[in-house]
Amino acid sequence: MLMLSAVLGMFLMISSGNLLLFFLSLELATIPVAAMVNFDLEKKGASEAAMKMILSSAFSSGILLFGISLVYGITGTIIFAEMPALLDGSPLMIMAFVFLFTAFAFKLSIVPFHLWTADVYQGAPFATTSFLSVLSKGSVAFIFMATMYKAFQPMQEVWYNMIMLLSVVTMIVGNLFAMRQQNIKRFLAFSSIAQVGFILVGMSSNSDMGTASVVYFMLIYSFSNLAAFGVAAAIASQTGKEKIDDYKGLYQTNPFLSWVLALALFSLAGIPPTAGFFGKLFLITAGASKGNYLFITIAALNMIVSLYYYLKVVRAVFMDKNEQHVEKIIIHPSTRFALMICAAGIVLVGLLSWIYDYIETLS
Template identity: 40%
Template sequence: MNYSLLAPEILATAVGMLVLILGLIFKDRARQSVGIISLLSLVAVLILVILRFTDTQVFFNGIYQVDTYANFFKALFALAAVLVILNSSQYMERFGNKKSEFYALMMFATVGMMVMASAGDLLTIYIGLELMTVSFYILTAYLLEDETSSEAGLKYLILGAISSAVLLFGMSLVFALSGTTVITQIAGQISREPALIAGVILIAAGFAFKIAAVPFHMWAPDIYQGAPTPITTYLAVGSKAAGFAALLRIFIFAIPLTQFNWSLVLAILAALTMVVGNLIALTQTNVKRMLAYSSIAQAGYILAGLAAANQYGLKGVLFYAMLYVFSNTGAFAVATAVEVNTGSTDRDAFNALGQRSPMLAAVMTICLLSLAGIPPMAGFAGKFYLFSGAIQAGYLWLAFIGLLMSMISVYYYLLVAKAMYIGSNPQTGAMTVKAPARLALWVCLLATILIGVYPALLSNWAQTAISIFM
């Protein structure tokens, strides 16, 4: 058995422990280097995953699986973590003497996500989920002197614990009726019984909370607004993608469409999520809160691909999850820069940003247009795959709702662009952005444009990743 395929998880875990220990032993001297160590280790994880992308191995009788699907998401998590750490360089002063713990928790959250992507067992998924969410509970409340951050952390802890209990209860019902927790073995051991249906509903509800799908979205706006902006970024892109990675594996293998027609339920859930997320976003004046509701709507678009459960739909889920990392991280990176320079993320704080920092305004505009699905940005190609899958599956109405909501989203995205290019601001000085954050901004900008202009590379990568489902 080739245990070297577990190197990404082992490396990330070891570095997380190392960073934590260095911070405890060397204190001030270590804090200057822990960020570099964490960043380089995540780059190494990304390279390892890409180099061995097509290698597959099943460990521990199906409990843990390394395959193209898991490797795709591991690359996504490592890439998102790299961008978040680069962007957090301008936020470090607010973390005071807790820098080592920040990087360690980021590493542990990333390990939890990778475990969720490779888990072939319900309990392994739950372990990965809890490792990720416990790290996020702490990171959300990381600004101890900030009342909104502490409140957000407490809310996330309470609501997250409830959702985890619901998810675990659903898993226990499935185990009781199937006699196994291995995902690939569940389908052959179950039949349609009321208790099983209840278990599936509870599992779906637990994951719907993690991906902020309506009606389990109520936590997202307050937590996104109160958490430190780099943590909000990782919550929006990493945590959501991890939820979809596990949800997709469960619904395709453990509860197949040949036995349970769950696609219509997911289609309705996707439609509600798109509508509620976009309509409430229209009224928001705080950009972080607006992006929170936008993130809810984006979950609806991805759910449309999962509901389709065909080649276009599943490829669209992975394709959109990857491009969402660049578009959303870019938007939040600009919000971080504005918050650091002005102390606010209200839309008024973005006034005249086009004059004060043309690059920040350009990145924000392009990333928001990508989230809206405007060609030739990456978001257009992603939504094309998702809605094409929905149409092929017979959900023309779902694709129409998705298209309509995408058009509505243009309005509140352009309100931010209007403030940046037309709004007035008494402050005329240029905004300062540290070099690592500038690098993250450039990566997000170029990737958003290049994926939109030439989607074939990512499309082929996503196609290879979903081959295990075909």
């Protein structure tokens, strides 16, 4: 019931045409997820993770409400379609925009508003962490892009510079912290933060190509992250192991899980011919349409840096030796089927070019 309520909130949020409906649907999507984080009462750190999420969500909601009130006070409307003609670019309007932008940054874990992410991911059950990482982040990214492109189109110069700066910082911080992680959940948390930085690269283009590249990448990101979390969940449920060092030699006892995890990490790293490579290629191509090649170069360098920590996990799984191997995992048929679907998506979404073309026609 909690998950259905959250999904309903996300659907309403994506389809919202004004700031009030957006705020209400965002809260409908957030509050059940906070309860889901603390669903496993016996799990160590679950209550702490839920409290951190509630406090960060309450803080960002307050900022969002303050921004909405300023927008309404200046323009006299909260309807997205009516706002562009009424934006005056005044300092007060810029302040209102900054408040709204900050609220989105909290929800998307954009640096420096990411501090809650790793602790919540680690403390929550795997199912909730996957939900937070994929559906929750994807829906907020979509409405964030729609708000920037439609409601705040006249302020493009303001938000382009903000997105460009935060994109670079988010990629760098996400990559640097991911290198240091030993817990698989924290590793994937900082990995997802770095991926948000790449999403902002495509979003900065403010074009149909940018919209298509972001939606296409989010589809790929969903398959990749669900596959990675699915493998980690299968291992943790039967062994209780969540550290990357515990994955050493996993291939010797669990080849299926090893290959699915490797495929997911290859895709997140953007290694061809996985779909993640094409997703990041389209994001960078969209970002390059603005002509800021220094920005694109930094994004490409961060993509190369991310290879280190993704391949470190793959090396541990396939090459490193471990005297205490992870025992043979008994995979439930439904779990195996879901992992196979994710693996197929990682491969086929990149190879079937008509998928991107179809998304581009919709945008």
